[in-house]
Amino acid sequence: MSIDVLHTEVMSTATDPRAAIVGGSEPVETAPCCVPSGSAPMDAARAVSLSRQFKAIADPNRLRLVSLVSASPGSEACVCDLTEPLDLGQPTVSHHLKILVDAGILRREKRGVWAYYSLVPGALDALADVLTTRTGTGR
Amino acid sequence: MSIDVLHTEVMSTATDPRAAIVGGSEPVETAPCCVPSGSAPMDAARAVSLSRQFKAIADPNRLRLVSLVSASPGSEACVCDLTEPLDLGQPTVSHHLKILVDAGILRREKRGVWAYYSLVPGALDALADVLTTRTGTGR
DNA sequence: ACTTTACATCGATGAGCATCGATGTCCTGC
DNA sequence: GCAGGACATCGATGCTCATCGATGTAAAGT
Structure with missing residues (x-):
């Protein structure tokens, strides 16, 4: 399934503090921890x-x-x-x-x-x- | 567990078809049919x-x-x-x-x-x- | 057939709720 | 200090819902 369901915005704008928190260097695309495979959380x-x-x-x-x-x-x-x-x-x-x-x-x-x-x-x-x-x- | 939760109906009035089903004969005046004695199943x-x-x-x-x-x-x-x-x-x-x-x-x-x-x-x-x-x- | 009993359905009404735009507050970067 | 982004709060609006009285329906007794 598509990454959109994870709604992990990989952000580029440096104005986002989370880039620093998460350490947004990696292209975090897949579910980091818990999401089953890819399907949407709830239809x-x-x-x-x-x-x-x-x-x-x-x-x-x-x-x-x-x-x-x-x-x-x-x-x-x-x-x-x-x-x-x-x-x-x-x-x-x-x-x-x-x-x-x-x-x-x-x-x-x-x-x-x-x-x-x-x-x-x-x-x-x-x-x-x-x-x-x-x-x-x-x- | 007390019987009250069962709200066993004892019925007296013969007009009640359930009297025949349950076979009640005692004269209960209050609680016409079923109400438990005191505590309700859910507060x-x-x-x-x-x-x-x-x-x-x-x-x-x-x-x-x-x-x-x-x-x-x-x-x-x-x-x-x-x-x-x-x-x-x-x-x-x-x-x-x-x-x-x-x-x-x-x-x-x-x-x-x-x-x-x-x-x-x-x-x-x-x-x-x-x-x-x-x-x-x-x- | 009439009455009684048990239950469902039908408006009506008043309260609660979801949604929105506008605004306020707090934080961050310049 | 100023601008901008993230979020909460406020006030208004339209809709849903809980409750009720009145009425309808079906079954059982007289």
Whole structure:
């Protein structure tokens, strides 16, 4: 891949103090330490996709919803079980649950009158993996 | 672990179909269905605190910022290196970096004219840990 | 058929946020 | 001291989002 992703400007203008700090004599082209091979740190499209999932859990009430669901017997809960501990109205809880479902974090299963929500297996683990393997390219 | 986290519903009203499922017969007046006795799976204050950190990375540009910083030589980068790959103005990048610093994800170190940003060790791992250990109460 | 219960959807509203241009501050070189 | 570069802060603007009340839908009981 091209050097541009490293955005290592090799600078020529002497007005750049970093030339002195880095000792800019070498044509530093390849990744000095950590970058995998060459691919961009994180694709813009992938960043948008990931941000949609992170946005879904980046809300106090939705974090508690996920926690409540996973802590429920059988790892599933219906809306009526969730409105009270969150102290929110039923439409608001339904709204948050829909966001979590759309983000692929929760799963909805209707049984009779109730709608049971459960975790999508591996969804949160995939997100956690993004945070631990920080290269962004590595899948 | 106490049963409360299971919020075992004991139900009494016969109008509730789940009474048949669970087979409840005892007269419980409070907590109509499920609410745990006392402790919630995730504390509200902790949810707010965590959501602040998740909000910080729940943005496409900030995700790429973190990725760019970690992929930079020495795992640090200055603002001038970050404006170009993100295609954003310098004030906007500074704004996003401040949010990441305030959230405890990035660290700022001023050297001469440049401000170098680097990852706070363990910050992202702590967030990832929240997603993998899903109980919420258990630390 | 009517009522009740559980849940989703629909506007509306108010707060928060991302982005930008302009400006201020600090440092470096002349 | 003066000019220029790097970065932060400020104020404004447009957009997204969280929350709510009202309403719609579907299922179960009477």
